[in-house]
Amino acid sequence: MKHFHFGLCLLSLLSTVWGYGQQSDSLAIKVKENQDVIHHFEEPIYVNPSHYLDYRKYSLTSFEIAKQNSKNETTLAQEGKNRDDLSFQANAYHKLDKHSAVWGSATYQQGKRRDVMWNESADYHLIFPYVVADSVGGDIKYEDYHIAGGYAQRLGKYNIGISGFYKAKMEYRNIDPRPKNLSARLGGNIGVSRVFKEFFTIGVNTSIEKYTQKHKMDFYSPTGFPVIYEMSGMGNFNNLLKGKRREAYYDGWRYGTSLQVYDTYQKKWFATVGMNIFSFEKLLPDFYDLQVSKVKEVEHFFSVGKLFDVQATQLGVRLDGNMKTRKGTENLFVNVSATNYLKIGQEEQYKYENKSLRLSGVFKYGTLNSVYSILPYIGITQEVERYKKPYSKTDIQYTYMGADLQWMYTFKDRSLLTVASNWKVRQTAKEKATFNYGNSNAINQMLLDNYAVQIAEYWEGSFKVRYDFALPKVIDVFVGGEYYFQNYKQFQNNSSVMMSLGITF
Amino acid sequence: MIKRLLQSLCLLLVVLGFNACSSDDNSNMTGDEQTFVTFWINDPQDAKIEEIKQMTIYLTELNSNKKTELVYEGDKKIQKALPTGTYDITVEGVITHKVNGVVEESKVGNFIKGVVISGREMTKAIDIVFKTSSTGFVIEEVFFAGTKTPQGLQYTDDQYFKITNNSDEVLYLDGMLFVQSKFMTNDKQDYTPNIMSEALSAGAILQFPGKGKDHPVEPGKSVIFAENAINHREFNSNSIDLTNAEFQNFRDGVHDVVGLKAAKMITIHDELVVNIQGSYAYALVKMPEGMTTEKLVVDNIYDYEYEMIFGGEAYPSVDSAIKIPNSWIVDAVNLGIADEYMWNVTSPSVDMGYTYITQHVGDEGRYGKAVRRHVLGKNAAGNNVLKDTNNSTVDFAPAVRPSLFKY
Incomplete structure (x- = not known):
């Protein structure tokens, strides 16, 4: 039934934009413009919805079905290994007139992640380290829903924009232990920008997001079930809450703001700076919504870029920086009875820091039928994770470099072939770990395995082909395929294959 | 009119954004503080301690499962700064006491479940009981x-x-x-x-x-x-x-x-x-x-x-x-x-x-x-x-x- 509802949403979106799709622009021009690497290069500007009037030159709507099979052997235990996905996606961007634009997207994805260990919660990247875990784990099936949209309007020298999104996720397992996770993210973004002296634009935006996740664990075995842990980072857990808690609830908010300055018409230069704050608390409904822990994450980011035109060649350079600090505070309890816990204190135990700097460039050269582009990049990242008592710390610095290559060729029948290949090498510059091993050998092993993956050096490459063509008098279609490979020196390799089929109009 | 409205909106977004980024951690429970605890050793029921020959207090903080061992050094008390928490306290020791006027040596001990230790300073009286000896x-x-x-x-x-x-x-x-x-x-x-x-x-x-x-x-x-x-x-x-x-x-x-x-x-x-x-x-x-x-x-x-x-x-x-x-x-x-x-x-x-x-x-x-x-x-x-x-x-x-x- 829910699939049916989602299908209706997709159809609604498509029918809404269908009329806008009846453009006279050639398919090749529209798709080629949409895939232009310069847009990717300028992506930081579009954190503000008021800038979407110039997001793309042409209106375009697409609908895509994709199937992806990943064979991942080297991953963090909490993320799982092999993965199968099937996704349906619709995207639309339309310029209503010279002064307004509308856009939207809807995605449905279902699949399975195999061998997820030490994590029975959803959205690990959001709620770490405060997951619910057990030593059994297993495969997790999931369904993701995502719908988003926005509107931008020009009012004299001002542009205003507003956008919103809703993401919902369901994860579950059909054998013991049987977690069922329902997470939802509802967010909005409002922005304003002004053109100054016909030369540059300054924009500011503020975003807000509500996050919730409901976790419930069930066991059908009549003989019992394993220990459930309320994990608190780097292998630690609250010993008093260890046991049979069946439910957890995550409740959080994200706020953000950013400022953008850029060349109004050609976007030959741009600069953005901003910050986001994400905070959530973990509650145990079994004990009248007892707060177990809370997290506050502060992220600062900036991006500056400059483009140059040298005859038929476009060159560019861009610098991105990001600094993220996550602090986790845990509550201390006394158990008045087996089902009644009182908070007696709190302690900021967990800290995670991620600092990264990335220098990238762009080279684009076009001929009558072909467009060649290269986006080389180099970066350095430092990740520090620390638990105060008992003291544990990991400090990892790594450098990476790579290049994204793309070639687009337009045939005489106006069909378009896009060939892309991405390459990246990651090397560990520094790593240091201090672990305080607990009584659980399984948890100790998980810590060591995860750390080995975190410091592992690798290279990765992908090869992607997409062919857009018109079925005469019917519709414009594209087919695509991608192969991705990640090679580790000391571990097994990861790879994935994706096939996609879609329509554009 | 629209221009003024948009200027106001710009200002509002900036204010909202930076306000959102201000610290919301105004709790006065810092958690890093330790509590200076004085454990007083009480006399056993119907007896008076003549001398504490030896005594050890074993503490287990229940949230973290961290164990601490405190050894008696004199004055019928043991003092230590401990992190806030809920503790199980086990006491083992040997004391001398008078039985019909004669000094005897006896093993004593006790177990106290779930003692909350918090605040800057606290005193906890430790009751001890004589341990029965069994060789059967x-x-x-x-x-x-x-x-x-x-x-x-x-x-x-x-x-x-x-x-x-x-x-x-x-x-x-x-x-x-x-x-x-x-x-x-x-x-x-x-x-x-x-x-x-x-x-x-x-x-x-x-x-x-x-x-x-x-x-x-x-x-x-x-x-x-x-x-x-x-x-x-x-x-x-x-x-x-x-x-x-x-x-x-x-x-x-x-x-x-x-x-x-x-x-x-x-x-x-x-x-x-x-x-x-x-x-x-x-x-x-x-x-x-x-x-x-x-x-x-x-x-x-x-x-x-x-x-x-x-x-x-x-x-x-x-x-x-x-x-x-x-x-x-x-x-x-x-x-x-x-x-x-x-x-x-x-x-x-x-x-x-x-x-x-x-x-x-x-x-x-x-x-x-x-x-x-x-x-x-x-x-x-x-x-x-x-x-x-x-x-x-x-x-x-x-x-x-x-x-x-x-x-």
Whole structure:
């Protein structure tokens, strides 16, 4: 039934934009413009919805079905290994007139992640380290829903924009232990920008997001079930809450703001700076919504870029920086009875820091039928994770470099072939770990395995082909395929294959 | 007008954005603070400490499971700065005190559950009790969790208790009592009157059969008291053969086994149903001369009151048990469910700790596991000397393979 509802949403979106799709622009021009690497290069500007009037030159709507099979052997235990996905996606961007634009997207994805260990919660990247875990784990099936949209309007020298999104996720397992996770993210973004002296634009935006996740664990075995842990980072857990808690609830908010300055018409230069704050608390409904822990994450980011035109060649350079600090505070309890816990204190135990700097460039050269582009990049990242008592710390610095290559060729029948290949090498510059091993050998092993993956050096490459063509008098279609490979020196390799089929109009 | 409106909106976005980014951590509970704690050592009941020869306080913070050990240095107090938390406190020591004017040396101890330590400074009085010394029978092993059949089903008829003569002389079980506590270690109530310092509140009471010397136990030897003294392997290949057990629980309609070799225990009060999670205390009891079981269940009735809390409401309740004076207890062990254990249901003078198999109710890892007393070494006769400090937490190894499981 829910699939049916989602299908209706997709159809609604498509029918809404269908009329806008009846453009006279050639398919090749529209798709080629949409895939232009310069847009990717300028992506930081579009954190503000008021800038979407110039997001793309042409209106375009697409609908895509994709199937992806990943064979991942080297991953963090909490993320799982092999993965199968099937996704349906619709995207639309339309310029209503010279002064307004509308856009939207809807995605449905279902699949399975195999061998997820030490994590029975959803959205690990959001709620770490405060997951619910057990030593059994297993495969997790999931369904993701995502719908988003926005509107931008020009009012004299001002542009205003507003956008919103809703993401919902369901994860579950059909054998013991049987977690069922329902997470939802509802967010909005409002922005304003002004053109100054016909030369540059300054924009500011503020975003807000509500996050919730409901976790419930069930066991059908009549003989019992394993220990459930309320994990608190780097292998630690609250010993008093260890046991049979069946439910957890995550409740959080994200706020953000950013400022953008850029060349109004050609976007030959741009600069953005901003910050986001994400905070959530973990509650145990079994004990009248007892707060177990809370997290506050502060992220600062900036991006500056400059483009140059040298005859038929476009060159560019861009610098991105990001600094993220996550602090986790845990509550201390006394158990008045087996089902009644009182908070007696709190302690900021967990800290995670991620600092990264990335220098990238762009080279684009076009001929009558072909467009060649290269986006080389180099970066350095430092990740520090620390638990105060008992003291544990990991400090990892790594450098990476790579290049994204793309070639687009337009045939005489106006069909378009896009060939892309991405390459990246990651090397560990520094790593240091201090672990305080607990009584659980399984948890100790998980810590060591995860750390080995975190410091592992690798290279990765992908090869992607997409062919857009018109079925005469019917519709414009594209087919695509991608192969991705990640090679580790000391571990097994990861790879994935994706096939996609879609329509554009 | 529109221009002014948009200018205002711009300003509002900036203000909102930066306001969102301001710190919201205005809590005054910093958590990093430590509490300077002074533990005062109180005199035992009806005695005055002459000198504390040695004393150690073992603290376990329950949230982090961090253990701290504090050694007595003088002035009847121990001081230490400790992190905020909930602590289980175990005290072990040796003191001197006067008995009829003569200075004697005695072992003392206590176990205090769930003490909250917080704030800048606090004082905690530590009550200590004299530890009874036992060199006789001990409960060496308790196998209460049962096994799992090859089909994955629960099988609990193979429970047993292993009782060992930890002395160097022949002892007799005839007439001794085997007691299951009335109260549960995972259900703490304010039972009034509180008689725990004097007696154990007994639920099921069984008596070993015999007229005096029918059931001798050689030094270092053990007997098995089984729930069902049959070959359980005939029903469950993962279980054990208990046909050689010396004693068996007996309940009409439950244990009527033909060809039973084991002697039937005599039910004195209530029926013994061994909890498969382990939430009661068990004790071996030797009644004094002149006391009979008939007299026991009449003269030692203990009527108590408590408030049963259910759904946040308090319901006044009454019940009764049989008082077993602590001085009659030869050995006792408190069993608990690790994450639900609330208190000891015996006086710390007979057992100041607890042991466990199950981590939580329904723990799937409990099957085929027992609690077993540590072996200190061998005596001159070559027999095992079992650890018996009246502290089951340190005397027993929790969740170990039962000794009768040879295959």
